[in-house]
Amino acid sequence: MIPVKSLDWADTAPERALTLPARYFYDEEIFKAERERIFYPAWHCIGHVSELAEPGQFLTFDILDQTIVVLRGDDGQIRAFHNVCQHRGNRLLEARRGKLGSVLRCGYHSWCYGRDGGLKSAPRSERLPDFERKDYGLKGVRTEILGSFVFVNFDPDAAPLSEIGKGADAKMSAYLPDLANMTLIEEVDVVVPANWKIIMDNSIEGYHFGLSGPVHKELAALIEFNQYSLEAHDKWWTYIGPSKPDAAVAYGAPLDGATWQTDSFFNIGIWPNTTFYCFPFADLCGTFLMIPLGPEKSLLRFGYYGPKRPMPEVTKACIKWMNEKLGPEDIQLNVTQQRGLRSFGYNQGRYLIDPERSNESEHLVHHFHKLVHQAVHARG
Ligand code: FES
Ligand SMILES: [Fe+2]
Numbered sequence: 408m409i410p411v412k413s414l415d416w417a418d419t420a421p422e423r424a425l426t427l428p429a430r431y432f433y434d435e436e437i438f439k440a441e442r443e444r445i446f447y448p449a450w451h452c453i454g455h456v457s458e459l460a461e462p463g464q465f466l467t468f469d470i471l472d473q474t475i476v477v478l479r480g481d482d483g484q485i486r487a488f489h490n491v492c493q494h495r496g497n498r499l500l501e502a503r504r505g506k507l508g509s510v511l512r513c514g515y516h517s518w519c520y521g522r523d524g525g526l527k528s529a530p531r532s533e534r535l536p537d538f539e540r541k542d543y544g545l546k547g548v549r550t551e552i553l554g555s556f557v558f559v560n561f562d563p564d565a566a567p568l569s570e571i572g573k574g575a576d577a578k579m580s581a582y583l584p585d586l587a588n589m590t591l592i593e594e595v596d597v598v599v600p601a602n603w604k605i606i607m608d609n610s611i612e613g614y615h616f617g618l619s620g621p622v623h624k625e626l627a628a629l630i631e632f633n634q635y636s637l638e639a640h641d642k643w644w645t646y647i648g649p650s651k652p653d654a655a656v657a658y659g660a661p662l663d664g665a666t667w668q669t670d671s672f673f674n675i676g677i678w679p680n681t682t683f684y685c686f687p688f689a690d691l692c693g694t695f696l697m698i699p700l701g702p703e704k705s706l707l708r709f710g711y712y713g714p715k716r717p718m719p720e721v722t723k724a725c726i727k728w729m730n731e732k733l734g735p736e737d738i739q740l741n742v743t744q745q746r747g748l749r750s751f752g753y754n755q756g757r758y759l760i761d762p763e764r765s766n767e768s769e770h771l772v773h774h775f776h777k778l779v780h781q782a783v784h785a786r787g
Pocket of ligand 1: 492493494495496497513514515516517518
């Protein structure tokens with residue numbers, strides 16, 4: 408059943424709008440609609456091109472009931488496939504990343520696929536009439552690259568990422584000059600008992616910076632918070648503030664002698680659930696993916712990528728601070744919000760949206776909810 412449209416929700420001006428009703432954050436039917444209408448047709452960020460630098464290198468990615476493998480062929484092409492054998496549907500690769508031998512072998516009956524996805528051998532298949540290996544290659548999935556990150560999409564009819572993210576690439580290059588030459592530092596997966604949108608909402612407003620926990624105040628102290636600016640561009644959005652020019656210490660480490668990517672706290676979100684960012688004075692690009700596991704459960708994937716040069720102490724301190732301090736402080740807010748939303752005593756509140764769309768305004772949350780609402784209630 409398609410969820411009933413909440414009357415007039417999307418037609419109300421942001422300043423007057425009530426927040427997206429609570430059930431959007433836990434209802435099974437809405438989650439099913441999001442699966443079909445948001446996640447199956449979405450572009451999903453899999454990893455950085457450097458993780459597929461050599462032929463045979465692969466990345467796998469799981470979302471909902473789907474599993475994908477992206478790999479670099481001997482011809483240098485990056486290709487994506489459904490990560491399932493064409494014999495009886497066995498899942499092929501389990502590891503998140505690695506390098507294949509000369510073939511990708513199914514562990515069940517040993518059908519072997521080349522690095523281009525073609526079926527190379529199938530034991531005893533010579534006994535079959537009319538069996539053509541070419542008919543049983545791995546099933547391909549669309550891929551595109553944005554900002555040196557590899558994305559995939561299951562939907563042959565989805566708009567190209569280059570169209571959806573038009574302008575995002577240039578914005579990333581402007582703030583992250585070493586983007587094309589980064590390598591993975593580490594990836595941290597955290598399962599959060601909260602709806603994926605709760606995590607997104609938290610990340611796209613500055614209202615809570617000075618009002619929630621002490622680590623947020625540490626972050627706010629590193630940026631010119633009054634110049635923090637949050638801008639929507641339909642299917643992508645940015646929230647950026649200049650770093651404090653007179654800072655001497657960040658994340659407990661001295662800045663003296665350090666290098667960093669950008670003189671800003673830079674964040675860019677790509678519909679529906681990908682964020683790239685850089686913290687002030689850190690020499691890295693972070694990825695922040697909110698991968699839904701269920702209506703009230705998400706996998707939060709933190710990727711940290713750095714340029715190919717020695718990592719400054721302040722960058723190491725920043726990653727540790729994100730993993731051990733800011734991340735947990737935000738996740739705690741995600742968890743307590745999720746626990747509140749089922750209350751009989753709550754349905755909708757108000758977005759704190761001011762006319763100036765200031766640093767503390769929740770206009771990006773409203774924008775994001777509008778995209779969700781449109782997608783969930785789309786016809787067809
Ligand atoms: S299911 Fe893969 S070889 Fe049989
Ligand atoms: Fe936060």
